[in-house]
Amino acid sequence: MFERFTKSARAVVVGAQGHARALHSxxxxxxxxxxxxxDHADEHLKKALGAAGFTVDGVLADVRSQDERALKSLGIDLDTIVSTIDSTLGAGALEGAQTSLPHHLPFAASAKEVLKLSLKEAVERRDREIGIEHVLLGLVRCAEPMFTELVQQHCSLQELRSMVSLVRTS
Structure with a gap:
């Protein structure tokens, strides 16, 4: 399937691995x-997504906020934990800490499903290649709960789908 991905869509997958590492996933x-x-959208798509509130920095902030809310719902206060570690081991003790992540990060089942749905989107549109817009449409179609929650802070999944489709056709 990856042979049908455009160069920019392949960059999305490589970029996803980088973001997963940066977020310690x-x-x-x-x-x-x-x-x-x-990261890799063309200027028209990036502009449309940005107008809806979807920028790399904004989504990263939303993801971190989502993670903090999930921890708090379990009774875990990250600030308290960091404060305790700093007072026990010294200020900034966590700053140099590395987590051991495998060299190659596997895809979650839901991410694999997104890639399959990206192919389906391309086939339904009679496109020969899978581009970034197909990956975005696959994300919307998959409607994975954490992604859906993230998107719905700014718009509905259908609005995101329409936005991507409009930019693609213009």
Whole structure:
């Protein structure tokens, strides 16, 4: 399937791995594919997504906020943990800490599904190649819960789908 990906769509996948590593994830999730798509979108698509509130920095902030809310719902306060570690081990003790991530990060089942749906989107549109827009449409079609929650902070999945489709046809 990857042979049908355009150069920019392949860059999305590579970028997703980079974002997964930066966010200390042990696998590539749909949100990482979204971040990769935001990194590599052409100017028209980037402008449309940015107008809707989807920028790399904004989505990263949303992801971190989402993670903090999830931890708090479990009764975990990250600030308290960092403060305790700093007082026990010294200020900034966590700054140089490295987590051991595998060299190659696997795709989560939901991210694999997004890539399959990207192919389906391209086939339905009779496109020979899978581009960034197909990956974005695959993300929308997959509607993975964390990605959906992230998108719905700015618009509906259908609005995102329309936005991507409009930019693609103009």
């Amino acid at each position: 042990h696998r590539i999730e749909p949100v990482h594919l979204f971040l990769g798509a935001l």
